[in-house]
Amino acid sequence: MSFTPTAGVRESRQPRSPSRVATAVCALVLALAMLVTGYVVLTAYMVEPDGPWDKQAVANSGVAASVGLAFSGVMALLTWLFSKARWLGKWWYAIPAVLAVAALLRLTLLAPEL
Numbered sequence: 001m002s003f004t005p006t007a008g009v010r011e012s013r014q015p016r017s018p019s020r021v022a023t024a025v026c027a028l029v030l031a032l033a034m035l036v037t038g039y040v041v042l043t044a045y046m047v048e049p050d051g052p053w054d055k056q057a058v059a060n061s062g063v064a065a066s067v068g069l070a071f072s073g074v075m076a077l078l079t080w081l082f083s084k085a086r087w088l089g090k091w092w093y094a095i096p097a098v099l100a101v102a103a104l105l106r107l108t109l110l111a112p113e114l
Contacts, residue, residue, distance in 0.1 A: 022085075022087045026088050027088060029082075030082070030088070030092060030095070034095050034096075034099070037068055037071040037099050040068040041065065041068035041102050044061050044065040047061040048061075049112050049114055052114045053114075055114065057112065058111070061106065061111065061112050062111070064106075068103040069103040069104060071099075072096045072097075073100070075095065075099070076096040079092045079093050079095075079096060
C-alpha cells in the first residue's frame with residue numbers, strides 16, 4: 001500500500017486550452033466581418049466621378065470609406081475580445097489594420113478629385 005499525501009496539496013491547473021468550436025466560430029465571425037468590410041472599402045475605391053460636376057460620386061466614396069473605417073474599428077474590437085479570451089491569435093489584428101489603412105488612404109491621399 002502506497003501513501004500519497006494529497007491533503008493540503010493543490011493541484012497545479014493549467015489554463016484551459018480553447019476549444020476548437022470556439023476558435024472556429026470566432027474565425028468565422030471575423031472572416032465574415034472581413035468580407036463585408038473589404039467589400040465596403042473596395043466600393044469606396046471603385047467609385048470615381050464622371051466629371052467635374054459629379055460631386056455625388058465623391059460624397060459616396062467618402063461615405064463608403066468612412067463606413068469601412070468604422071467596420072474596421074468594430075473588427076479590431078472583436079479581434080481584441082477573441083484574442084483576449086485566447087480563442088484566436090494576435091496575427092488577426094493585421095486584417096482590420098490593413099483595411100483601416102486602406103479606408104484612411106481613400107479618405108485622405110487617394111480621395112477622388114473633381
